Amino acid sequence: MSNAREQILQTTCALLEKQGYHGTGLNEIIKESGSPKGSLYYYFPEGKEQITAEAVLQSGGQTAERIRQGLTESSNAAKAVSDFILNIAEHVERSGFAAGSPLTAVAMETATTSTRINAACHEAYQMLKSAFHDKLIECGYSKTKADELATFIVSAIEGGIILSRTSHTADPLRLVAKQLKVLLAS
Amino acid sequence: MSNAREQILQTTCALLEKQGYHGTGLNEIIKESGSPKGSLYYYFPEGKEQITAEAVLQSGGQTAERIRQGLTESSNAAKAVSDFILNIAEHVERSGFAAGSPLTAVAMETATTSTRINAACHEAYQMLKSAFHDKLIECGYSKTKADELATFIVSAIEGGIILSRTSHTADPLRLVAKQLKVLLAS
DNA sequence: GACTTTATATAGACCAGTCGTTATAATAAT
DNA sequence: ATTATTATAACGACTGGTCTATATAAAGTC
Numbered sequence: 001m002s003n004a005r006e007q008i009l010q011t012t013c014a015l016l017e018k019q020g021y022h023g024t025g026l027n028e029i030i031k032e033s034g035s036p037k038g039s040l041y042y043y044f045p046e047g048k049e050q051i052t053a054e055a056v057l058q059s060g061g062q063t064a065e066r067i068r069q070g071l072t073e074s075s076n077a078a079k080a081v082s083d084f085i086l087n088i089a090e091h092v093e094r095s096g097f098a099a100g101s102p103l104t105a106v107a108m109e110t111a112t113t114s115t116r117i118n119a120a121c122h123e124a125y126q127m128l129k130s131a132f133h134d135k136l137i138e139c140g141y142s143k144t145k146a147d148e149l150a151t152f153i154v155s156a157i158e159g160g161i162i163l164s165r166t167s168h169t170a171d172p173l174r175l176v177a178k179q180l181k182v183l184l185a186s
Numbered sequence: 187m188s189n190a191r192e193q194i195l196q197t198t199c200a201l202l203e204k205q206g207y208h209g210t211g212l213n214e215i216i217k218e219s220g221s222p223k224g225s226l227y228y229y230f231p232e233g234k235e236q237i238t239a240e241a242v243l244q245s246g247g248q249t250a251e252r253i254r255q256g257l258t259e260s261s262n263a264a265k266a267v268s269d270f271i272l273n274i275a276e277h278v279e280r281s282g283f284a285a286g287s288p289l290t291a292v293a294m295e296t297a298t299t300s301t302r303i304n305a306a307c308h309e310a311y312q313m314l315k316s317a318f319h320d321k322l323i324e325c326g327y328s329k330t331k332a333d334e335l336a337t338f339i340v341s342a343i344e345g346g347i348i349l350s351r352t353s354h355t356a357d358p359l360r361l362v363a364k365q366l367k368v369l370l371a372s
Numbered sequence: 373g374a375c376t377t378t379a380t381a382t383a384g385a386c387c388a389g390t391c392g393t394t395a396t397a398a399t400a401a402t
Numbered sequence: 403a404t405t406a407t408t409a410t411a412a413c414g415a416c417t418g419g420t421c422t423a424t425a426t427a428a429a430g431t432c
Contacts, residue, residue, distance in 0.1 A: 004407085020295040022208035026392060038408050041393075048392065098298040104348060108291035109206040111351040112284040121352050151349065151358050152365045158348050159341030162290060165297040166307050172337050179338045183369065190381080212418060222383045227419075229381090234418065 004035045005043040012055040018098045020105035021052055021117070052106065053120040059102045060124025067131035077139040078184035081132070085157055085177035089170040092161060097168050100161040128154050149184070156180060190221045191229040198241040204284045206291035207238055207303070238292065239306040245288045246310025253317035263325040264370035267318070271343060271363035275356040278347060283354050286347040314340050335370070342366060 011033035015024040026048060030037050044050045067084060074080040092100040107121040129150045136146035160176035197219035201210040212234060216223050230236045253270060260266040278286040293307040315336045322332035342362045349358035 019299055020206055020208060020291065022206060023295050023299070025390075027390075036407095036409050037393095038410075042407065096298060101294075105206065105291050105294035107348055107352045108287075108294075109209050111354075112282060113205055113209070118352065118354075122354075125349060125352055148361055148365070151361050152342070155345030155349055155358060155362055156338070156342045157345065159344035159346075162293055162344050163311060163337065163341055166293045166304065166311055168297075168304075168308075172341060175334055175337050176341050179334070179369075183365075186372075211416080213416080223419090224383055224421095225381065 004039050007033045009055050013102050017102040021109045056120040060127045064127040064131040071135040078181045082177040082181040089173035093170040097165045190225050193219045195241050199288050203288040207295045242306040246313045250313040250317040257321040264367045268363040268367040275359035279356040283351045
């Protein structure tokens, strides 16, 4: 409904992605989103924690959706997962290594310092896991096997994003794509 | 030689691990390390960036050393890597999920906002990769294969740490250990 | 050996600026 | 007229960084 609210969340997402929770200031959010401070506290009366938690959850939902869509395009799980990761690799590259998972930094910064944000990150990761999990089930994997693989896939992707952004090359992500493809094909 | 300098770096490491770069303040570092601000700027005249870069590099060197030591205890690469990861899992668990890789958060926060810290993170990750790489070479892998596997191993571990800290269970890390063991055994 | 000079290191007050947050006033929409 | 939203100003707390004062120790000079 409200444009300003959505704009704030979207801007927050981008900033969290680039510089994490503590590195992102409310002043920066309002400047970049164009919304004034009054509006920010009108829509998010509980302040920074609330904005962050909602941004994280929204981003998790959107990413999970993208995973599901990408996976429907191919009936082959190995190729589907690999393609999805190659997509991320391009995205990270195109952003000049400023983007790639708004969750990672936030999750690490707040794992033991904000129960609310931690819960949001946990739920967001569960959404990603579920998206992969469901596709694997669909491809005939057992429930426990699908669960294990989904966690492993998310782990490898997260790590790949970190290494890619740090090294300023998408190669680590592409390598993760390749390795997971082999693993899932076997 | 100097005790205070070392103490500052060690404290910084622990705080970076727990709450990242922007979440860690100089006042917190001096309070926790016992050194006054005068000493901090005496040993690190270039301020927070310098302290962080040095802490990251030191931590990378120490972790790489631990990897090499752990790997010499077993001639079997698969078991050696798995055991190392299980060690991390215990460490993360014991810390109440506050510890586990001082690099991750810092690397993501500063990938495009501080060339100095980014360079330090990059070098630290290279050290970890090299440690695994050398062991894989020793076990008969080809140079390119060893390089690919080393990157993949580091990726999976980093991701496992994130998921473990976020979910407050060491299970993801243990799962990563198991999967990599299978992968390396084949 | 006594005395001065130079480095090493500790200690903390202080600065301008920013943080997240609150309060209040003005405006727009219904 | 009532509510929804925007617009600022101000708050106290804290930020990274600078500055000066002091203590300790090493080295140089006679």
